[in-house]
Amino acid sequence: MTEVALQAVDLVRRIEGDVSHTLVNGIDLAVNKGEFVAITGPSGSGKSSLLYLLGLLDAPSEGEVMICGQPTSKLSESERADVRLTKCGFVFQFHFLLPEFTSLDNVLLPMRAAGVMAEGEMRKRGLALLDSLGLAEHANKRPNQLSGGQRQRVAIARALANRPEIIVADEPTGALDTKSTEQVFSILRDIADNGQTVIVVTHDPALAARADRRVHIVDGKIAEITERGGAELVSPSIAPCEISHA
Amino acid sequence: MKLILNIAWTHVSTRVRQTLVGMAGVSMGVGFTIMMAGLMQGSQLDFLRQLVDTMPHITIEDERRSVPTQPAEQEYGAVQMADIANVGKRPGIKYPESVMNSLRSWIPGDVAPSAKTTAIINHGGARIGITLTGIDPRREVQVSKLASQMREGKIDDLSRAPNGIIMGEALAEKLGVKAGDTVLLIGGQGIQLNSTVAGLYRSGMKRVDESQIYSLMGPAQVMMGQNGVVNQLRLRLNDPMLAQKVAAQVEAQTGYKSVSWQEANADLLSSFTVRDFIVLTVMGAMLLTSSFATYNIISTITHEKRQDIAIMKSLGMREYAVRRIFIIEAAIIGIVGILFGWILGYLLCYGWSKITIFSPLTGTTTPISIYYSAMHYVVVGAISLLCCAGAAYFPARKATRVHPVEIIRGAS
Numbered sequence: 225m226t227e228v229a230l231q232a233v234d235l236v237r238r239i240e241g242d243v244s245h246t247l248v249n250g251i252d253l254a255v256n257k258g259e260f261v262a263i264t265g266p267s268g269s270g271k272s273s274l275l276y277l278l279g280l281l282d283a284p285s286e287g288e289v290m291i292c293g294q295p296t297s298k299l300s301e302s303e304r305a306d307v308r309l310t311k312c313g314f315v316f317q318f319h320f321l322l323p324e325f326t327s328l329d330n331v332l333l334p335m336r337a338a339g340v341m342a343e344g345e346m347r348k349r350g351l352a353l354l355d356s357l358g359l360a361e362h363a364n365k366r367p368n369q370l371s372g373g374q375r376q377r378v379a380i381a382r383a384l385a386n387r388p389e390i391i392v393a394d395e396p397t398g399a400l401d402t403k404s405t406e407q408v409f410s411i412l413r414d415i416a417d418n419g420q421t422v423i424v425v426t427h428d429p430a431l432a433a434r435a436d437r438r439v440h441i442v443d444g445k446i447a448e449i450t451e452r453g454g455a456e457l458v459s460p461s462i463a464p465c466e467i468s469h470a
Numbered sequence: 471m472k473l474i475l476n477i478a479w480t481h482v483s484t485r486v487r488q489t490l491v492g493m494a495g496v497s498m499g500v501g502f503t504i505m506m507a508g509l510m511q512g513s514q515l516d517f518l519r520q521l522v523d524t525m526p527h528i529t530i531e532d533e534r535r536s537v538p539t540q541p542a543e544q545e546y547g548a549v550q551m552a553d554i555a556n557v558g559k560r561p562g563i564k565y566p567e568s569v570m571n572s573l574r575s576w577i578p579g580d581v582a583p584s585a586k587t588t589a590i591i592n593h594g595g596a597r598i599g600i601t602l603t604g605i606d607p608r609r610e611v612q613v614s615k616l617a618s619q620m621r622e623g624k625i626d627d628l629s630r631a632p633n634g635i636i637m638g639e640a641l642a643e644k645l646g647v648k649a650g651d652t653v654l655l656i657g658g659q660g661i662q663l664n665s666t667v668a669g670l671y672r673s674g675m676k677r678v679d680e681s682q683i684y685s686l687m688g689p690a691q692v693m694m695g696q697n698g699v700v701n702q703l704r705l706r707l708n709d710p711m712l713a714q715k716v717a718a719q720v721e722a723q724t725g726y727k728s729v730s731w732q733e734a735n736a737d738l739l740s741s742f743t744v745r746d747f748i749v750l751t752v753m754g755a756m757l758l759t760s761s762f763a764t765y766n767i768i769s770t771i772t773h774e775k776r777q778d779i780a781i782m783k784s785l786g787m788r789e790y791a792v793r794r795i796f797i798i799e800a801a802i803i804g805i806v807g808i809l810f811g812w813i814l815g816y817l818l819c820y821g822w823s824k825i826t827i828f829s830p831l832t833g834t835t836t837p838i839s840i841y842y843s844a845m846h847y848v849v850v851g852a853i854s855l856l857c858c859a860g861a862a863y864f865p866a867r868k869a870t871r872v873h874p875v876e877i878i879r880g881a882s
Contacts, residue, residue, distance in 0.1 A: 276875050281875050305786045308785065320780075320878070322480075324480045324481070324484045333473070334785050336472065
């Protein structure tokens, strides 16, 4: 049986106010370990909101997110921060690198925050990550000395720093040129091929087509799930994903 | 912790101008507060020193604090006494030599007898009321600084001049007399005595210099009309601050009213308390104001770093860890500011101590008194650091409470 890395059960995110607004409306989704899932949908469909819920950046109004079989809805904010630090890696549309720090220092940031490895070991891993993404010679440069694609690759290296189970990327190629977009997507593909789970929100149907699965969201609900190669698994609002209570 | 320090240091070191302004604000606050503390305490201690030097630390007088218990009161508890007359009682302390010998056996200082009375000094048409204190020159040096306050003549000259007196320079100036001149003393019972001015002193307190004159015991007793009487014992202690405690013990032992210098100047000392309170309030306000610079800088940094805060939180750094970054930044600004503030404070104090001012009261030019105390530096530094930490805490707390999703969405 395939091991589930991340699972959403009847996930709802509602914004309360004078007019209540539902961003995510009862989503069930299971993502297997090593799977590359693309979330697509029109603007305002709730795909980024779903991603933030899956990455524990946001808390659901209802439902449950389980990471490696562990329920997370009852966790305190500090415990959720610990899970994010060790189990999730984030890549955003904007690189969000700390501007005063070098590429290497930015990559070391999550490792230093976790405080598990020795400084020498961290630097070694940081340099290896940058090298693997073709940034070895840019290790001591600051973000303002790098191109958009290079910055995004540094952000990916940072996301990989603590060897997280899951990489969550919110339109990571949204601000990049074609060449950089291709590079970034190839890297994410390689990450998934190496056994880490990748969930990407993207507007680009061509890139989404390269994912193992494409989850199309409309109005906060799963409208369609398509496997690589085009096989439609689910049609409107039915999500019979495999649920494993590990 | 190393990461937090690293980020904090990076933030402050990449904003050199802002950081320097913050440090300058703290330095100014600390420096001027230390200067004020040194000036205020210096002037206060200088005044107290003059006060303590001028007067005996404890004065034992030939009176009781309360009316002695009457025989009728001892017999009948319900008796109420009123208007008790002091009939036929000779003034003065009984057996003064015995009392002094007894006191000398335990007090940490020395004691001398005196005969104190009031008189009018008459010279050249001027009539001025004065206090005449008869002293024993040999013993006086043990209990007062009169010998060192002499400007003309010596205490021993009292014995050489006929009915010799020593008066303050201010009084001499008022009367237009100088050493060697003769003045007329008129006592309360009409007794008149021609006295020779044997010497002039200056205590530094005009009130004393204009009203206090000294003679030998004999002339003072003559003016009182009570030969051989000693109506005052004056004590000088090795540590003037013990005066209140010793005075209470002396009073308990002798039964005579014993007044410490603190009690004699209670109104003055209470005004010091009010002054201290005002000064502390002003100094606290100065430190608080200087911490506003830190508040301003940390507010600016946290505002500018909202995205960094969001990303650090999204990466898994806990809220308190992110908050600590900004508090450490304030601490860096505060600590460096305090170090420079200490130097500034010392230099200001040193500068003030080199300035001399003329006192129209004493007629002398003296340097401004500064009190140097390590405690000033420690206390001012600690309060300033606390103000800086407080100034950083609130903007840092506000900034780190922001939900990272709000910032990330806003930036995308």
